[in-house]
Amino acid sequence: xxxxxxxxxxxxxxxxxxxxxxxxxxxxxxxxxxxxxxxxxxxxxxxxxxxxxxxxxxxxxxxxxxxxxxxxxxxxxxxxxxxxxxxxxxxxxxxxxxxxxxxxxxxxxxxx
Amino acid sequence: xxxxxxxxxxxxxxxxxxxxxxxxxxxxxxxxxxxxxxxxxxxxxxxxxxxxxxxxxxxxxxxxxxxxxxxxxxxxxxxxxxxxxxxxxxxxxxxxxxxxxxxxxxxxxxxxx
Numbered sequence: 001x002x003x004x005x006x007x008x009x010x011x012x013x014x015x016x017x018x019x020x021x022x023x024x025x026x027x028x029x030x031x032x033x034x035x036x037x038x039x040x041x042x043x044x045x046x047x048x049x050x051x052x053x054x055x056x057x058x059x060x061x062x063x064x065x066x067x068x069x070x071x072x073x074x075x076x077x078x079x080x081x082x083x084x085x086x087x088x089x090x091x092x093x094x095x096x097x098x099x100x101x102x103x104x105x106x107x108x109x110x111x112x
Numbered sequence: 113x114x115x116x117x118x119x120x121x122x123x124x125x126x127x128x129x130x131x132x133x134x135x136x137x138x139x140x141x142x143x144x145x146x147x148x149x150x151x152x153x154x155x156x157x158x159x160x161x162x163x164x165x166x167x168x169x170x171x172x173x174x175x176x177x178x179x180x181x182x183x184x185x186x187x188x189x190x191x192x193x194x195x196x197x198x199x200x201x202x203x204x205x206x207x208x209x210x211x212x213x214x215x216x217x218x219x220x221x222x223x224x225x
Contacts, residue, residue, distance in 0.1 A: 004155070033212065042118075042201045042215030043156065056212065091155055099144045099211045103155035 002026075004104035006092050012110045013082055020078045021107045025094030032075050033101060034067055035091040036060065043091050049075060082111045115139050116204050118216030125223050131189040133219045135202035138183065142204040144211065147176065147187045150199045150218075159200075160187070192223045 005024045013019050025032050030051050035043035046065070048056045051072035061067075064082075069075040079086055089108050093101040117136045125131045137145075143164055148156035162169045162176040162185065169176045175188040189196055199220050203213040 006155075031211070035213075040218070042116075042203070042218050043213070045212045045214070048212055093155075095211065099205060100146070100158060100161065101211065101213060103148075103157065105153075105155045108153075 004092055004094050004102055006090075006104040006107050008107060009105060010108050010110075012112065014112050015084060016081055018078065018080045019082055019109065020076055021090055021109075023075045023077070023092030023094075023104060025074070025092070026096075026102055029094035029096045029102075030072065031095045031097065031101075032069055033093040033095075034075070034077050035093065035103075037089040037091055037106070038087075046077075046090075079109075082109075084111050087111045115142075115214050116202060116216045118202050118219060120219060121217070122220040123222070125192045125221065127192065127194060127223055127225050129192050129223075131187075131192045131196065131221055131223070133187045133200055133202070133221070134184065135186065135216050136182075136184045137204050139204070139206065139214075140183070141206040142214075143207050144205045145176070145178065145185050146203050146213070147174075148201045148203060148215075150201065156201060189221075192221075194223045194225060197221055197223050 032049040034046040037043040049069040064080045067077045089106040091106045093103045095101045146161035147159045150156045173190045178185045199218045202216040205211045
């Protein structure tokens with residue numbers, strides 16, 4: 001059990017660029033979650049996958065955001081036409097049919 | 113609409129003292145209440161969790177107290193240590209929602225020598 005991993009750990013981009021983040025969940029965990037955390041706040045739910053199916057999306061996830069989990073393993077979160085307001089820590093978590101979620105170290109995005 | 117309210121925002125405790133962080137929730141459908149610890153630059157790590165069928169759960173120096181009628185729960189850290197200095201988040205989830213977590217705003221704990 002190597003834990004949840006996320007790449008890159010840090011990303012600096014210019015406004016208007018597209019960025020993609022990757023999350024590798026704990027092996028055999030069928031549930032995968034994306035959260036966003038801004039400075040001084042708790043994480044906020046963005047979206048959830050059960051295996052490869054994206055079953056729920058928050059209203060926070062505008063149409064510039066898209067997430068995938070091909071083959072039910074790793075997941076990617078893409079942000080198109082980034083805005084300064086997208087600057088945040090993007091956290092991934094996984095679980096195995098249970099309430100307990102294990103979080104990765106996050107990807108910190110800075111949009112200049 | 114903030115469904116989980118957390119207080120205090122920050123807390124300073126002397127080494128060996130008891131740290132107490134409180135949370136209140138609004139949605140009575142919540143049925144799982146975890147506490148997470150987060151160090152700067154790291155992801156949240158699960159500390160301890162409780163369900164509404166018990167009023168208290170203890171794991172080592174960490175205890176959750178749960179008051180269903182008041183819709184409140186709290187984290188007690190006994191014998192606080194400098195290594196406990198971190199930000200603590202309470203959270204809640206409800207059955208049938210794939211356990212998506214609703215977090216409080218966090219409490220920054222500093223344990224002084």
